[in-house]
Amino acid sequence: MAIILLLLLTSLTPFQAAAQTTPVCDNVKAVAATLPNQTSSSPVHFATVTYGQAPDVVYALAQCRGDILNDSTCANCVTNTFQLISNATPAGAQCYTVASYYADCILVYNTEDIFSAPLNTVGPTGDGGTPFERWNIKNVTDDVPLIAGLIHKLLGETVDKAASSTPRRFATGVVDSNTIFPKVYSLAQCTPDLSAGDCLACLNRLLGMINSTMAVRMGGQMGVIRCYFRYEANKFYGGEPMLSLGPQALNPTKPKRGMSKLWAIPIVLVPLAAAAFLATFLYARRLRKQRKGMVVRLEGSRHPDSEGEEHLVWQGKSSEFSMFDFEQLLEATQNFSEENKLGQGGFGAVYKGKLPDGLDIAVKRLASHSGQGFTEFRNEVQLIAKLQHSNLVRLLGCCSQEDEKILVYEYLPNKSLDFFIFDEKRRALLDWSKLVSIVEGIAHGLIYLHKHSRLRVIHRDLKPSNILLDNEMNPKISDFGLAKISTSNNNEGSITRRVVGTYGYMAPEYASEGIFSIKSDVFSFGVIMFEILSGMRNSGSKQFGDFINLLGYAWQLWEEGRWTDLVDATLDPKSHSEMMMRFFNIALLCVQENATDRPTMEDVIAMLSSNTTVLAEPMQPAYFNLRVGNEASSTVIDSCSINDMTISVAVGR
Structure with a gap:
């Protein structure tokens, strides 16, 4: 779906679009009727709206520029922008992807979720992060190094001030070069829901894209949905500038009289580049010394859960740590x-x-x-x-x-797996193939821990909130605070006096007897597979048919041949029925009552990667007897049913 950029600073050739009666267009009209007032009534003149039902839901965002302080002026701007879009866009297109940059206000709406899009997204659907940009056709001709250097410094300080300014995330500035060149005025703004760090990152990314050609332009602007900046040789905003710079901010070396101005460029830029290089070199050298000379020794005092087990002391040196x-x-x-x-x-x-x-x-x-x-x-x-x-x-x-x-x-920007699979809107961003890829990635991480790493590690707290997602939604297992080192080369379990982990993901032998092994992680992995399939948490306040947990309900549906009833409808079970059935079967094998009946993670990968591997018939899973009305069982589970709570339970032995 193409992105339509309406550059409101240019003249538009209007034509009246044909009336639309589709559900999406009706939702856009409803947004157009409410968003102007919501934006103008906000203390920061910023509002977001989600209207309608999937698949016709419309997501919208509007923001008035920080110097637009009058409520009615802000409301009129958003209203007029909706009208401009309607007049200037081909029939039907105005109901879908629209990104309007940048006059007195910004308006963005789309049928895809623009609120969870990355900060560098240029429009509601993104296009690789290439921003909207518009540059003055004229270049700076007088005192090029001085003017270009001052403009760059002005923009940098304006961006810093905008990021640190609350609540509007907005700043303006001016620089006077004391030459025949006029004053230069600047502006930077982010949506106020961004943190200071995210705002600064968004704006700095734009500044970093200014090349040598753009750097000598007399004016310009760049922006994405969440942030933008602009500078001009004329005052284009209201109010007094929030910061002011003069030529002393740069203090360049003046060329001798009669010297060609081309020689002034290296005179100014070479020392600046050398200073920047020296600062970077010294910082990197200091960091390398920190890393290479680092020795970690964390023996400390004995803690209650040490149980006399081996606790390694790492005294190695590493350039990665x-x-x-x-x-x-x-x-x-x-x-x-x-x-x-x-x-x-x-x-x-x-x-x-x-x-x-x-x-x-x-x-x-x-x-x-x-x-x-x-x-x-x-x-x-x-x-x-x-x-x-x-x-x-x-x-x-x-x-x-x-x-x-x-x-x-x-830092992983997409948060954790639970952020997506348990949220109806965000879950729609992950199709079946991506979910399978996530499951396989988790499995490969566990195989490494259980078999291929220099240490044999049992995680003991594997759950969706401890699986982080990178930019490409690749999974990364995190939070090893409860992990244990196993000195055994077989699958036999170890015993602990203190059970730590999260209810809903703990294997039965571990929860009741304190016995843990690599098969404990396999059990947790199976629970996660069911949660990915269904979009529901294994434990909590929800009731699953006759059961108070997902595993018993899954077994009942499997026995009755109705396993597709558990699968989230958005995954389209009919299109992937064979693969999903294998997925369901493997998950049941992972959550078997007895640890010896569960596969290893190596077995799981083999079963997931081959459609010809014959799968074993699963038996009744763990916790099958936790039915509604079973007071003895339900009391234990309900007392600690918060899925993301890490608990410690003393087990008498």
Whole structure:
């Protein structure tokens, strides 16, 4: 579906589109009737609307420029933009993808979800992130190095100020070169629902796309849905500039009288480039020294769950792992601001951060009062820092200063698997082939942990919220705080006095007797397969027929030949019935009552990758007897039915 860009700064050739009566067009009309008032009545003149039912639902976003302070002016702008689109767009097209850039307001609407689109999306469906751009045809001719340098600095400072400005995420600026060249005015803005870090990243990406040709233009603008900037040699916004620069901001070396102005370019740019290179070199050198000289030793005191088991002490040196200063992470996360907070786990909060070299990171700050938090910290550093696989999240480093225990991971923008599979709208973004790819990726990550890594690792807390997704929706297993090292080369289990994990994903022998093995992870994997198929959580307040968990209900449907009743209808079971039936069968084999009856992850991959491999007939799964009305069983499960809660249960032995 093509994106229609209406450049409202140019003249439009209007023609009246034919009246449309489709459900989508009706929904667009309803949005057009309500969105202007919602936008103007918002304190930040920004509003989003979702209207209608799938597949005709319409997603819309409108924002008035930050200097448009009058409510009626804002409402009129959004109303007029809807009318311009109707007049200027071919019949029928105005009901679908529209992205309107940039006058006094921005309007975007589409039948696809624009709210979960990446920040670099240019229109509702995206086109690879190429932004809208418009440049003045005239170039700077006087004092080129001075003017170009000042404009670049002006834009950089305007972007920084916009990102840090609340609540509008908006800034304006001006620079006076004290030459015959006129003043230059700038503006930058993000949608106010972005965090300061996301706003800055969005705008900096646009600035980074300015090439040498664009850099000498007398005016220009670039934008995507969530952010844009503009500068001109005339004042194009209302109010006084929020920041002001002069030639002293750059302080270039003046060329001698009579010297060609072409010689001024290297005189100015070479020292600047050299300074930038030197700063980058010194930072990289410092980072390399940190990494190469790093020695991690985390023996600490014995904790209640140590059970006399082997706890490795890692004293290796690694160029892939860093010891961070607490001050570095304070700066990276903007003092662990709420705006940068990604989520809250059982052992602490996770924040988004950005290092000075531009690398995005996820920072887990463990609760200082949590004994388990220290154990998790030690486990992560000792285990995952030694593990390298494309389906495991990468631990970049850690910080251990006084009471602060912090883990630094690669940042994955698409959050976790549960964010998608349990949400009706986001789930629609994942088709059957992508879900199969995600399942296979998780399986490969587990095979590595169980068999191919230098350590034999049992995760013990595998669940959708601990499976992160990268830019291409590839899965990465995370959160190794509860993981255990197994010294056994067979599938026999080990015994623990303390059961830790999440109800709904715990194998029965582990939950009741504290016995864990690689087959414990296989059980959790099977539960995840059923949740992916159905879009429903295994445990919670929902009732599944005669059962209070998904596994018993799945077995009942399998026995009755009605297994498709469990599959989410959006996956179109009829088109993939053979593959889905195998998927269902494999999931049942993974959640068998007895650990010995479950396959290994190597077996699972073989079954998933071949349609000719004959599958075993599953037997009754675990927890089959947890029916509605079974008081003894339901009391245990219902008391801890929050799916994302990590729990510890003492098991008497």
